[in-house]
Amino acid sequence: MQYCGVFCSSTANISISRSNASVRTVFVQRLPWMRILTPHGNRMTSRGVVYYRTLNKDIDDMKTTIYALVFVALGSALQAQGSTAVLPNINLDASLEVTAADLRAHVEWLASDELEGRGTGTPSIDLAAEYIAREFLRYGLQPAGDNGTFFQTFDVITGAQSSGNSLAWQSGGESTTLDSTQFMPYAFSASGSFTGTPVYAGYGIVATGEDIDDYAGLSVEGRVVIVRSGYPDDVNPHGSVPVLASVRGKEVTAREKGASALLVIMEEGKSISGLKYDGSPARTGIPVGRITAAAARRLLTAAGVEGKIDGEFKKGPAARGPMAKGIPARESGSMEVQGRFNVDLIRKQTRNVLALLPGSNSDGAEGVFVIGGHYDHLGWGGHGSLYRGEIPMIHNGADDNASGTAGVLELAQYFTANPTRHSLLFMAFSGEEMGLLGSGHWVNEPTIERSRVRAMYNLDMIGRLPVATRRLNVQGIGTSPVWKELVNKFNDAENFDLALIEDGHGSSDHSSFYSKDIPVLFFFTGLHTDYHRPSDDAHKLDYKGQEEVVRYIAEIVEASDALESIPFTRVKKTEKQKVSRFNVYVGTIPDYGYSEGFKITGTSPGSPAEEAGMQDGDILLLFGTTEISSIYDYMTALSRHKPGEEVPVVVRRGEDEITLTVKLVSK
Numbered sequence: 028m029q030y031c032g033v034f035c036s037s038t039a040n041i042s043i044s045r046s047n048a049s050v051r052t053v054f055v056q057r058l059p060w061m062r063i064l065t066p067h068g069n070r071m072t073s074r075g076v077v078y079y080r081t082l083n084k085d086i087d088d089m090k091t092t093i094y095a096l097v098f099v100a101l102g103s104a105l106q107a108q109g110s111t112a113v114l115p116n117i118n119l120d121a122s123l124e125v126t127a128a129d130l131r132a133h134v135e136w137l138a139s140d141e142l143e144g145r146g147t148g149t150p151s152i153d154l155a156a157e158y159i160a161r162e163f164l165r166y167g168l169q170p171a172g173d174n175g176t177f178f179q180t181f182d183v184i185t186g187a188q189s190s191g192n193s194l195a196w197q198s199g200g201e202s203t204t205l206d207s208t209q210f211m212p213y214a215f216s217a218s219g220s221f222t223g224t225p226v227y228a229g230y231g232i233v234a235t236g237e238d239i240d241d242y243a244g245l246s247v248e249g250r251v252v253i254v255r256s257g258y259p260d261d262v263n264p265h266g267s268v269p270v271l272a273s274v275r276g277k278e279v280t281a282r283e284k285g286a287s288a289l290l291v292i293m294e295e296g297k298s299i300s301g302l303k304y305d306g307s308p309a310r311t312g313i314p315v316g317r318i319t320a321a322a323a324r325r326l327l328t329a330a331g332v333e334g335k336i337d338g339e340f341k342k343g344p345a346a347r348g349p350m351a352k353g354i355p356a357r358e359s360g361s362m363e364v365q366g367r368f369n370v371d372l373i374r375k376q377t378r379n380v381l382a383l384l385p386g387s388n389s390d391g392a393e394g395v396f397v398i399g400g401h402y403d404h405l406g407w408g409g410h411g412s413l414y415r416g417e418i419p420m421i422h423n424g425a426d427d428n429a430s431g432t433a434g435v436l437e438l439a440q441y442f443t444a445n446p447t448r449h450s451l452l453f454m455a456f457s458g459e460e461m462g463l464l465g466s467g468h469w470v471n472e473p474t475i476e477r478s479r480v481r482a483m484y485n486l487d488m489i490g491r492l493p494v495a496t497r498r499l500n501v502q503g504i505g506t507s508p509v510w511k512e513l514v515n516k517f518n519d520a521e522n523f524d525l526a527l528i529e530d531g532h533g534s535s536d537h538s539s540f541y542s543k544d545i546p547v548l549f550f551f552t553g554l555h556t557d558y559h560r561p562s563d564d565a566h567k568l569d570y571k572g573q574e575e576v577v578r579y580i581a582e583i584v585e586a587s588d589a590l591e592s593i594p595f596t597r598v599k600k601t602e603k604q605k606v607s608r609f610n611v612y613v614g615t616i617p618d619y620g621y622s623e624g625f626k627i628t629g630t631s632p633g634s635p636a637e638e639a640g641m642q643d644g645d646i647l648l649l650f651g652t653t654e655i656s657s658i659y660d661y662m663t664a665l666s667r668h669k670p671g672e673e674v675p676v677v678v679r680r681g682e683d684e685i686t687l688t689v690k691l692v693s694k
């Protein structure tokens with residue numbers, strides 16, 4: 028949707044068949060009456076009108092009619108946006124100020140079991156989306172999503188499903204068929220049929236720098252490669268081996284060697300559990316599955332693999348026995364493995380919720396401040412959860428990030444009574460826990476012109492201000508020269524122990540904006556032991572502290588609004604920040620929302636990637652001699668090089684394929 032200033036008609040944005048006139052009036056006026064009409068944020072039914080009438084008998088009939096129409100319009104507006112949700116009767120206070128009571132009310136609903144942890148792509152998160160939209164509407168904000176709605180819809184991959192898999196072999200006239208308790212494809216496996224003689228390749232690791240080659244002397248072209256999981260204890264855990272020893276890493280190696288499929292032997296005694304999606308939609312190039320130790324032993328025995336097999340598939344120093352050296356299956360070809368793996372990614376739609384509050388002197392071309400926070404969380408756990416219990420539990424995500432969502436709502440309400448010069452765009456993002464997907468989607472497909480965004484404020488986990496230390500993390504200080512003075516100035520009254528971090532990149536939605544050269548500030552009250560666990564509950568939050576944080580943010584937004592400009596600066600990484608498992612440092616910033624290959628959203632300042640001329644949107648095709656079809660190929664490629672090497676890199680940029688040269692440095 029195009030930017031819509033205060034004087035444009037909102038009827039273009041909301042399709043309501045009845046009462047167009049009153050709705051237009053209401054939106055231009057920013058719904059000043061709504062504060063009277065819904066002092067308690069009641070469910071929007073005609074009940075509210077009756078309530079109002081009985082309390083305000085002096086209102087003339089015409090106005091009452093308009094109020095009634097406004098109520099109809101509010102209900103219709105949400106219905107026009109596909110809402111069928113029945114939302115609760117939240118008891119909010121009438122104040123337009125940021126209050127602990129309102130923050131608590133929002134958090135308690137958003138983090139209630141009814142919303143089942145707001146997992147992206149689940150029906151429950153839609154309740155949260157409807158709730159946020161209803162609040163935006165109640166405050167009189169303009170829809171700022173797709174087609175005049177409060178919602179911006181996008182696709183996400185939420186998991187994988189698999190059925191109809193088979194794995195069998197024939198040996199000496201006998202055929203053996205495994206059942207689903209004995210093998211299972213990985214969630215990231217390619218789908219397809221495969222055949223081939225089996226070959227055992229130890230750990231399946233080739234790490235030239237560390238003198239490990241489990242494929243030495245093996246010919247695996249067109250064969251089914253069987254490897255054990257993990258890596259031996261006697262290798263450097265900080266070197267390249269752990270990456271190469273991941274299942275994805277082993278698949279890259281096996282695929283490059285020409286294998287038709289890869290089977291990874293599970294640890295002794297472990298049984299097959301369900302398909303576990305690892306949060307990355309990148310698929311492997313060949314079918315990859317796991318097989319129980321017992322079933323693998325049968326297969327390897329049938330294939331004539333020599334050596335001691337019993338008790339071999341355990342972690343520990345003893346693991347580096349003859350089995351680890353890659354004893355080939357007999358080459359007779361008399362035995363053939365046949366299999367079929369079917370894995371389908373589950374695609375769902377999810378929604379960012381967006382609303383615009385036009386600036387007081389807005390003429391349609393003014394700047395915009397984005398105030399955002401993600402409203403999704405981990406649902407019932409799964410990828411990203413730190414919970415290790417057996418019984419599935421709802422991850423309510425009160426601090427992460429019902430707290431930030433509540434902050435965004437309270438700021439939206441506050442600013443309706445405290446207008447800013449520039450417009451404010453309030454955003455509740457989905458898909459954050461799956462890799463900043465909602466904010467990443469918005470910056471790539473913005474619903475207003477991105478060039479108008481002056482700065483972005485991100486609220487993620489702001490509900491647990493430590494009482495003793497009052498420590499508040501503010502990140503992104505280095506993304507504009509104006510930030511440091513601002514955040515310190517307003518801290519005089521608040522007396523937070525500010526932990527200021529320069530970097531604009533981090534594991535939350537501000538990162539998406541920073542990667543598009545937008546100044547950012549990220550507010551965060553710190554990690555705790557309930558983080559990403561089912562125990563992140565509403566009663567653990569300090570709402571008074573949260574209120575102080577949100578008021579502090581409001582002051583910073585107001586002061587930013589008064590500034591002539593907010594220049595953007597990129598933050599030079601310090602050596603310490605270049606955290607990497609590799610010896611080499613390149614400085615690419617991956618686009619985790621892109622599933623068709625390895626795409627970058629930018630480069631770190633002064634990094635080899637920047638010096639090589641890599642750009643936002645480049646898709647890497649080749650790194651040295653390694654073909655890149657996912658971030659895992661890229662990680663494998665990195666582990667194959669040393670600092671100081673000049674490596675040719677082929678990227679696709681638009682229609683072109685460009686070869687660049689990256690001079691690797693040490694991390």
Ligand SMILES: [Zn+2]
Nearest residue numbers: 427428460559
């Ligand atoms: Zn989180």
